[in-house]
Amino acid sequence: MPKQPTKKVLQELHLTMVRIRCFEDTAGRLMEEAKIPGALHLYVGEEAIASGVMQNLSNEDQITSTHRGHGHLVAKGGDFSKMYAELYGRSTGYCRGKGGSMHVSNMELGMLGANGIVGGGPPIAMGAAFANKFLKTKKVAVAFFGDGASNEGSFHEAVNMAALYKLPCIFVCENNGYGEYTPQAKHQTIVDVADRAGGYGIPGVVVDGMDVIAVYEAAREAIDRARKGAGPTLLECKTYRFYDHVGVRGMGMTYRTDEELEKWKKRDPIQSFEAELIKLGVMTQKQIDKVYSKVNDLVEGGVQFAEDSPFPEPSELLEDVYCVKGA
Amino acid sequence: MSEAQKENVEGRVLTYVDAITEGVREVLLEQSNSFVAGEDVGLAGGPFGQYSGLFAEFGEDRIIDTPISEKGIVGLGVGSSAAGCRPIIDVMFVDFMGECMDEIVNQMAKMRYMFGGGVTLPVTVLSMTGAGMSMAAQHSQSLEVWLAHLPGVKVVMPSTPYDAKGSIITAARDDNPVFVLLNKVSLGLKGEVPEGTYEVEIGTAEVVRQGTSFTIVAVSRMVHEALQAAEILSELGVDVEVIDVRSIQPFDTDTVVNSIKKTHHGLVVHEAVEFGGIGGEIVAQIQDQAFDYLDAPVGRIGAPFSPVPFSPVLEKIYVPDADLIVAKVKETLGLS
Numbered sequence: 167m168p169k170q171p172t173k174k175v176l177q178e179l180h181l182t183m184v185r186i187r188c189f190e191d192t193a194g195r196l197m198e199e200a201k202i203p204g205a206l207h208l209y210v211g212e213e214a215i216a217s218g219v220m221q222n223l224s225n226e227d228q229i230t231s232t233h234r235g236h237g238h239l240v241a242k243g244g245d246f247s248k249m250y251a252e253l254y255g256r257s258t259g260y261c262r263g264k265g266g267s268m269h270v271s272n273m274e275l276g277m278l279g280a281n282g283i284v285g286g287g288p289p290i291a292m293g294a295a296f297a298n299k300f301l302k303t304k305k306v307a308v309a310f311f312g313d314g315a316s317n318e319g320s321f322h323e324a325v326n327m328a329a330l331y332k333l334p335c336i337f338v339c340e341n342n343g344y345g346e347y348t349p350q351a352k353h354q355t356i357v358d359v360a361d362r363a364g365g366y367g368i369p370g371v372v373v374d375g376m377d378v379i380a381v382y383e384a385a386r387e388a389i390d391r392a393r394k395g396a397g398p399t400l401l402e403c404k405t406y407r408f409y410d411h412v413g414v415r416g417m418g419m420t421y422r423t424d425e426e427l428e429k430w431k432k433r434d435p436i437q438s439f440e441a442e443l444i445k446l447g448v449m450t451q452k453q454i455d456k457v458y459s460k461v462n463d464l465v466e467g468g469v470q471f472a473e474d475s476p477f478p479e480p481s482e483l484l485e486d487v488y489c490v491k492g493a
Numbered sequence: 494m495s496e497a498q499k500e501n502v503e504g505r506v507l508t509y510v511d512a513i514t515e516g517v518r519e520v521l522l523e524q525s526n527s528f529v530a531g532e533d534v535g536l537a538g539g540p541f542g543q544y545s546g547l548f549a550e551f552g553e554d555r556i557i558d559t560p561i562s563e564k565g566i567v568g569l570g571v572g573s574s575a576a577g578c579r580p581i582i583d584v585m586f587v588d589f590m591g592e593c594m595d596e597i598v599n600q601m602a603k604m605r606y607m608f609g610g611g612v613t614l615p616v617t618v619l620s621m622t623g624a625g626m627s628m629a630a631q632h633s634q635s636l637e638v639w640l641a642h643l644p645g646v647k648v649v650m651p652s653t654p655y656d657a658k659g660s661i662i663t664a665a666r667d668d669n670p671v672f673v674l675l676n677k678v679s680l681g682l683k684g685e686v687p688e689g690t691y692e693v694e695i696g697t698a699e700v701v702r703q704g705t706s707f708t709i710v711a712v713s714r715m716v717h718e719a720l721q722a723a724e725i726l727s728e729l730g731v732d733v734e735v736i737d738v739r740s741i742q743p744f745d746t747d748t749v750v751n752s753i754k755k756t757h758h759g760l761v762v763h764e765a766v767e768f769g770g771i772g773g774e775i776v777a778q779i780q781d782q783a784f785d786y787l788d789a790p791v792g793r794i795g796a797p798f799s800p801v802p803f804s805p806v807l808e809k810i811y812v813p814d815a816d817l818i819v820a821k822v823k824e825t826l827g828l829s
């Protein structure tokens with residue numbers, strides 16, 4: 167029997183989920199108001215996964231993210247000011263405005279980048295895990311990726327190599343049932359992506375991705391295993407994205423039903439967890455409300471910081487194409 | 494477009510994106526062994542709406558949603574074209590070519606040659622290029638030279654709705670692998686497009702503006718920037734001829750060289766990174782065949798040597814535009 171998470175852990179899990187939700191809701195609004203340029207892929211609905219996994223990681227551990235990457239960085243400790251500034255393309259952003267939403271990253275937090283290439287993350291996480299083993303650091307690397315990404319060759323090559331070299335690598339599939347507008351049943355014949363673990367001789371675990379405790383515990387087991395040197399795990403979290411593939415309302419394509427959306431919204435990972443927290447006497451409604459108002463202050467401050475920040479100077483265009491000695 | 498064609502299309506205006514749809518539709522109507530395969534091309538109608546309505550009209554047997562597996566998708570195109578189909582393959586963004594490049598470089602481009610002419614691969618690949626939409630480094634590139642460098646494939650880059658439709662039809666009728674690289678920033682561009690089928694001959698450039706004193710050779714969306722620059726320059730007394738190259742591989746050297754022989758000045762403009770871009774090849778061909786006619790070195794404009802930046806202010810400087818073209822022409826002519 168795994169021991170019950172402490173009150174502190176439960177509160178932290180809640181805080182992380184709320185941080186992601188509030189960050190994303192505002193980011194989505196700002197994109198649709200055309201204040202944030204380009205396209206955002208929002209993480210709303212899937213917060214339990216990043217929160218539950220990251221609760222088991224330190225800043226030293228690495229992750230690779232996806233095009234839907236804000237939630238991962240928030241859960242890894244991302245600073246709202248630097249994140250919004252990046253989304254706004256300002257020089258104070260995490261990537262100095264060069265990357266934007268799809269490439270937001272920060273090495274100090276072990277965040278090896280959101281990624282505009284579907285399936286881009288797993289090979290990089292495998293490589294980071296290789297370094298961890300090679301350098302005997304005891305760090306682990308986690309690759310987040312979608313159900314759609316599990317059809318890229320890169321995923322398969324990365325899992326096979328991580329298994330072969332017994333690397334401290336965890337592959338976390340965020341199965342939200344769709345790759346863009348294509349339902350899972352139209353892009354693969356299996357129901358559980360975790361089944362693919364068998365082909366590479368590693369454990370495959372399916373967990374309810376709307377249940378933050380379930381994710382937290384399953385991730386802990388996989389991460390402990392990896393840290394002990396027992397090799398990778400494929401952890402599949404069943405989830406749903408509440409907003410469209412891009413933005414909140416997106417392009418208005420009809421590819422899923424309102425009933426389906428409503429059904430999943432009833433399982434909102436934050437609302438159900440809050441009910442649980444109140445029931446367990448871990449938090450009161452008043453305390454929960456306070457979390458939101460604190461986080462919303464951070465959101466407001468972050469947006470303000472971004473809007474007050476300068477754009478990059480033209481001279482920065484050609485900086486950081488290469489690492490220059492002495493610069 | 495010939496004058497006769499122009500008369501024929503009077504009044505019928507389509508957007509670039511609708512012209513793509515029409516081109517693909519004509520192919521499907523004409524060739525029963527053709528189909529479209531790619532990510533979200535079916536039910537969703539393509540991520541840019543470029544296949545909208547086709548799923549309803551042709552059904553899931555011919556408009557095929559694929560997994561996110563670019564190597565597999567291009568392999569589907571190579572293998573099925575070797576085995577009797579005429580596939581239209583969609584690789585959503587040209588940036589994703591990296592995922593399937595081996596299938597292209599080592600299989601698609603070489604099979605016919607390696608097999609001593611024993612196989613024919615009538616496969617058409619559609620993909621989107623272009624920066625200017627804050628889509629950052631992995632969704633904004635122009636990688637046409639990767640493909641144009643490969644003996645065995647053809648590469649066209651239509652800049653207008655007319656050419657988009659006609660190029661797709663021509664590509665699909667060609668018995669070779671043809672890449673039709675479309676420009677995502679131009680999707681809403683309007684232009685005249687005839688009904689029915691017509692061809693835009695692969696390997697032919699088009700003089701889109703007549704002029705006597707300077708030739709600008711432009712690729713894809715840069716054609717429109719060049720036309721704008723030509724207007725500005727005409728006020729300064731520079732009579733610019735603009736050539737839309739349309740086809741990168743094969744390349745229409747004659748049209749370019751003939752123009753240079755007339756104007757004695759040239760500038761090549763493309764959106765791809767300048768270093769190693771198609772501009773270098775075009776300039777080399779000009780100096781090979783028209784050196785004695787040149788009054789000044791032929792200039793080149795491409796993107797600076799960096800990935801495409803996200804920040805709109807940097808992206809604006811990054812992508813060549815009419816102002817940059819005007820400045821370069823003035824510099825070449827010694828105008829202040």
Ligand SMILES: Cc1ncc(C[n+]2csc(CCOP(=O)(O)OP(=O)(O)O)c2C)c(N)n1
Binds near residue numbers: 313342
């Ligand atoms: C190599 C590559 N192919 C296609 C795309 C276009 N694309 C962006 S997101 C996406 C769907 C990804 O689905 P999934 O992995 O399930 O992640 P989700 O969006 O559901 O979180 C696609 C096809 C891409 N960015 N990169």
Ligand SMILES: [Mg+2]
Binds near residue numbers: 340343
């Ligand atoms: Mg998905």
